[in-house]
Amino acid sequence: MKKDLLEIHDDLLARFGPQHWWPGDTPFEVVIGAILTQSTSWRNVERAIANLKKQGILNPEGLHRIDEKELALLIKSAGYYNAKARKLKEFMNHLYQNYDGDLDRMFSRPTDELRQELLSIWGIGPETADSIRLYAAGKPVFVADAYTKRIYSRLGLVDEGIDYDGLKDYSEKNLPRDAVIFNEFHALLVKLGKEHCRKTKPVCCGCQLEKRCRKRKI
């Protein structure tokens, strides 16, 4: 079974090439992007990030100081902007109250404790917490998302009703525990999902995995 997911990883890597995830110049930028991209296309997030950079506040001090309502207007393009502004401020408050704004200190905590801590912050759920751990902190944890579920399900690897932790556990048990592979595989699954496994497409049309897909709509 372990060979199975790794084979898919290798197939996708050969097909699409390295994805160079996560887009972001610093770990802090990755954290902000992970929150902003919740249920939102990355293209819309890029505009919001560009606005924050333009204002010179894409750093811990800048986002800690800015007023929540003012922040909401700057990230408007990312959608759900009021909710996301609150989420960003909740994270910043936590970071300053516990680590004096030092992200490295936060990331130095044991991986499991870091997850629990991130989940305790309002607005950070399982996927965002794991995205932060993998792509910002470099921890070897798998990030499952809607594309992972759709693709695994269509390949018949998991049941459609599987939850987030089930997807994550399945992936981690069937792949080498390697941050580089977890990083690339998640990015490749998103790439595949965007191009070939959209919600309204019943199968992964045209891709190398087509033979393995079951012709059913989920």
Add this chain to the structure above:
DNA sequence: GGCCAGGACACCA
């Protein structure tokens, strides 16, 4: 003009 996008939370039965 409808569907969808790199989720999470609140509320209710």
Add this chain to the structure above:
DNA sequence: TGGTGTCATGGC
């Protein structure tokens, strides 16, 4: 515990 509604912009 599981299902549903809400948050919202922008590309296709």
